[in-house]
Amino acid sequence: MEERDGFIVSIGCRKCGKCExxxxxxxxxxxxxxxxxxxxxxxxxxxxxxxxxxKALVYME
Ligand code: SF4
Ligand code: SF4
Known part of the structure; x- marks a missing residue:
């Protein structure tokens, strides 16, 4: 896997539970x-x- 140094943020979650x-x-x-x-x-x-x-989970650099 390529190196990543950002992080995931949650913006506008609709509580659907699909990511869990x-x-x-x-x-x-x-x-x-x-x-x-x-x-x-x-x-x-x-x-x-x-x-x-x-698209509530977003990778930020
Ligand atoms: S599923 Fe999402 S929160 Fe869990 S390790 Fe992967 S990127 Fe991080
Ligand atoms: S998949 Fe996860 S982050 Fe996305 S809206 Fe549903 S519960 Fe929220």
């Missing part, structure tokens, strides 16, 4: 139903970014 099962690192968690990303656990695999139907 794709993260193998347990880096996704909810606050009041909205998905957030634990940057200590996230390895930037981009699975959640690809599966979110609302």
């Amino acid at each position: 099962n794709v993260c193998l690192n347990g880096a996704l968690y909810r606050i009041n139903g909205f998905v957030n990303v634990d940057h200590q656990k996230c390895d930037l695999c981009m699975k959640c970014v690809k599966i979110c139907p609302n």
Whole structure:
């Protein structure tokens, strides 16, 4: 995998839950139903970014 040094942010989550099962690192968690990303656990695999139907998970450089 190419080197990445950015991070994933959650903007405009609609609480659909589709991303919850794709993260193998347990880096996704909810606050009041909205998905957030634990940057200590996230390895930037981009699975959640690809599966979110609302484009709420975004990779930031
Ligand atoms: S990029 Fe991968 S490791 Fe990071 S939160 Fe999304 S699914 Fe989990
Ligand atoms: S897939 Fe997207 S909209 Fe659905 S819960 Fe995850 S971050 Fe929120």
